[in-house]
Amino acid sequence: DGLKLAEKSLRDNIANYEQIIVKANNIIAQATAKRERNQNLLNSADQLCSTFESEYKIANEQRKEELALLSKLRGIVEKKLKFSSGVTGRASQEQDQFAKHENVAQIKGPSTWTKAENNYNAAGAAAVGYNRNENLERFV
Numbered sequence: 001d002g003l004k005l006a007e008k009s010l011r012d013n014i015a016n017y018e019q020i021i022v023k024a025n026n027i028i029a030q031a032t033a034k035r036e037r038n039q040n041l042l043n044s045a046d047q048l049c050s051t052f053e054s055e056y057k058i059a060n061e062q063r064k065e066e067l068a069l070l071s072k073l074r075g076i077v078e079k080k081l082k083f084s085s086g087v088t089g090r091a092s093q094e095q096d097q098f099a100k101h102e103n104v105a106q107i108k109g110p111s112t113w114t115k116a117e118n119n120y121n122a123a124g125a126a127a128v129g130y131n132r133n134e135n136l137e138r139f140v
Contacts, residue, residue, distance in 0.1 A: 125132060
């Protein structure tokens with residue numbers, strides 16, 4: 001009987017160890033999958049950064065070329081139109097030919113105005129010609 005109990009105990013231990021090995025293999029597989037996924041994400045981020053840096057350099061060079069072209073164009077325009085002090089200098093020398101505008105329609109409100117959230121102000125509404133619709137107030 002002692003030998004059979006020892007054998008049963010050893011077989012139980014073997015079964016437990018096999019379950020532990022299966023769990024460990026599953027954990028290893030999951031960790032490997034996560035590592036591969038993280039490596040792929042890192043590679044994608046690295047590629048994205050490289051692409052961005054390349055596009056930034058190209059855009060920066062193009063912007064420098066645009067600014068140089070605009071500078072040349074400004075010189076040509078100023079020379080052709082004979083702006084000795086530049087466009088801003090000439091514009092400041094010109095007189096404003098537009099008449100002054102006066103606001104002829106003004107809304108005159110009440111002398112006192114009560115401002116409170118979700119409160120109806122009868123004096124203010126009457127002064128500006130507001131017609132109150134109490135059906136809409138239930139949504140506030």
